[in-house]
Amino acid sequence: MEIFRNRSQLTAYVERNREMGKVVGFAPTMGALHDGHISLYAAAAEENDLVISSIFVNPTQFNNNEDLIKYPRTVEADIKKLENSGFVHAVYLPEAEDIYPGGVVSKHYSFDGLEDQMEGASRPGHFDGVGTVVEELLRQVQPDNAYFGEKDFQQLAIVKKLVKLKNLPVTIKGIPTQRHESGLAMSSRNTRLTEAQRDAAKIIYETLLKVKDWFRVVSVSEINSRVTDIFNSTPGMVMEYFMIADEETLRETDFFYRDRSYRAFIVVFVGNVRLIDNMHLD
Structure with a gap:
């Protein structure tokens, strides 16, 4: 597996492979990799040459500086996990100046209101940060296909x-959310949970399953x-x-319309660890 630590190395590598007609798959991460991330690369390996x-911990998508400081950084372990997966041919480890050559400041985007819902409402500017880093990485890597997990459905x-x-x-x-045996969605933040908290947090998934059962049988308000x-x-x-939202607009609904698709979204603090999850309703 190749390791590139700056933009020029990556660009030369991608151009060589494109000249050979290879189809490129890509999945960006902030590291602290788990099997949920590996599922993205497994899917990519099936569809790309x-x-x-x-791996880049993007500072502009954190509203809370303490959260940025606490975010786990495990690059060496991550590289080994990628190598051992057998799915990944190269990993890009950019420096801040590779992503933000003019200084670490996000661009501003209008995503037709998607950015104002849920995470956008509680974390102002978050999706400007996400958009900035993803746009830059997509322009640099030039993939044919890019893979993102449904656990961060709004981000997708x-x-x-x-x-x-x-x-x-x-x-x-x-790519569908990967879960532990308990149902807890895989997340880099799970490493901050105690064993007792991890066990207790399964109630998040159990609650979503109940919501799935109640869907279209019980009113939204109930x-x-x-x-x-x-x-x-x-x-x-x-x-x-917690909210049930239209999957296309991400706007919260107060009534189920037959011709619309819906998803339940939830955010729960377990101790001081913020966990997100969601589930398609049908």
């Missing part, structure tokens, strides 16, 4: 909109009330928000 990873929707707005020649593919009651009565957890 060349698979590229990137934002990236799809970004590609459309900027007319970037890449197909964005969403579902919201039931979910709130569950977390109000669960020690050690604080629900930041």
Whole structure:
């Protein structure tokens, strides 16, 4: 597996492989890799001749500087995990100046309102940071296909909109959320949970399964009330928000329309660790 630590090395590598007619797959990460990330590369390996990873902790998408400081950085272990997977041909480890040559400042985007919902409402400027780093990485790597996990469904929707707005020649593919045996969604933040917290956090997935059962049988307002009651009565957890939203617009709904697709979104603090999850409803 090749390791590139600056833009010029990466560009030369990509151009050589493109000249040979290779189809390129790519999945960007912020490191602290787990099997959820590896599932992106497994999918990419099935559809592309060349698979590229990137690891870059993007400062502009953190609203809380303490969260940025605490974000796990495990580059050497990540490289070994990528090598051992057998799916990845190259990993790009850019420096800040490779992504932000004019200084670490995000661009501003309008994603047709997608950026104002859920995570955007609680984390102002977050999706400007996401858009800036993803656009730059897509322009540098020049992939035919790029892979993102559905656990960050809003981010996936934002990236799809970004590609459309900027007319970037890449197909964005969403990969289903990978879960531990308990149902807890795989996340780099899980490493900050105690064993007891990890076990207790399975209630997030269990609650989403209940919502799936209640979908179109119980009213939206009653579902919201039931979910709130569950977390109000669960020690050690604080629900930041729960909502059922239209999958296309990400706007919260108060009624189920037959011709629309919906997804349940939830954010819960387990101790001081913020966990997100979602589930398609049908």
